[in-house]
Amino acid sequence: MGLLLTMSGCASSAPNASGSRTAAVVATTGMVGDLVQFLTPPDLGRVAVLIRPGVDPHLYRATRADLLKVFDARLVFYSGLHLEGRMDALFERANRPGRPSLPVTSQIPHEELIFPDDGFDRPDPHVWMDVGLWRSTVPVMVGGLSQAFPQFQTHFAERAQVLEPLLDRLNSAVGEAMASIPEKQRLLITSHDAFAYFSRMYKIPVESIQGVTTDSEPGVADIDRIVSLICDRQLPAIFTESSVNDRGLRAVTEGVRARGHRVELVGPLYTDALGEPGTAAGTYLGMMVANARLIASTLGGSTTPLDALETDMMPEKNHVTTARSVTTRTAGV
Template structure:
């Protein structure tokens, strides 16, 4: 079956399904591509929405392709939220087609261009990893709120109140993150990870960010790139590098082994959440938990002062 025939058949199936199978009748049926967007949608929508994330923990959005189930879910949804900025590169054509007759919103694409970072991988594109800066992500939350109001005007008062409360939480996250990362010595503020997912983080908190791969995980890292970074570790006396939950740790471990073979002691400083949150039902399975975990892990590994259990420990 051709791709066009497959999508057509799935859409036909979706329209034949009873609406009650998609969500409770009294709730706005929202489908989000990533967990970060879904988490924001749940916080803003509260009891008025039923939210489903297409991509779970450990899933790489750069390489993700829609499944038959995804096509059914998005077609039945009252509102589809996706990041845009070419994050969901393999799904973009499908989502743009769906937007012709469905309520489909790329929530990061309306951010002012002066706040975005250009992509080195794709000419004319921007770095899509805007959630790495809580202050920038707060703007995306407002876009999610507005999309919900457009889709369900009767819920406007609730959506606005919930968004205001959630933005206060994000303000607290931003303050904690800035404070804990400021404790890292200036000469140690070099973040080396699997791919360039942390550029907004670096801009916000004064860290030099180095990725083995580019902004997209579809790019490849060769032996020459590994050799260059081994030299960088030695020359800059970098003592910790980081793996990511959505990217194979093969390159990072090869880098660390290469540095050790050259007589430079370097450790894996921890696991960072880059393109996906942690497992559902865990603290790290929320956006706040994701960013808290990243900031605390990075600060601890690079010589900063961190409270036990990060921001969560301070609140408990």
């Protein structure tokens, strides 16, 4: 059976007559898809995630196979707030009666959103970096799923009651780990500005070379400013991101070295994409734990709160991993 599915998957990227390539639910990023998978029973059908690990959602364009998946799915969840900027029009078009395309961030109160001072008047889309804010996507997912698949309504509600306390615990553990970093070293420097919500929630200042999207090249002035900051603070490390080119950061480390200091380039942090399935950062919970662990341990803080959380949530983590492994891979991979 497994072999048969695999073979039919490899044979053609077009949907066949029996519709075996059709996903019941489509999610754009891994952060969205992972929570959806947590909430859904295996017999609901496939949950397909469009944007692969390590791929930048700001720049992602839907492939032909993605278009077919989106228009065939019963339900589409995307992150929203223009994160998937090059797919906004697609989701508007795909949103039809009985086959909705829903931005999971729609219930986040306007006053909770951060508007960067970049002249675009658009909210920062990286809300999943604050676990408390990302928790507010769960009712949107449960609402959308319950409408589309009323037969599983009880299951969705039960799973949400498991998921929400888990996210609360994750939120506290990340906060405790960040609070344990000595004040002088509590500064997070990254490639692009994905950490504004993380910074606000977990009280760690952040600086980045690029703005909230990866659309532009970092400028010399930005790099110089960061170099001075690292030298002044004698910061031990700056952080790469799994889905963003680290050219700008490498220019920073060279600049620091030219001034007679040393700074380590550490990473990756998972900001806009999960890690590979089956790895520590392959789930939303795992991604947040991996990030907090790397930041805390590199900057002189404690990882004890994260270790305790990981031990306790082992059974849930396994569940998520099992659900994920059912997903068939994208054609052509």
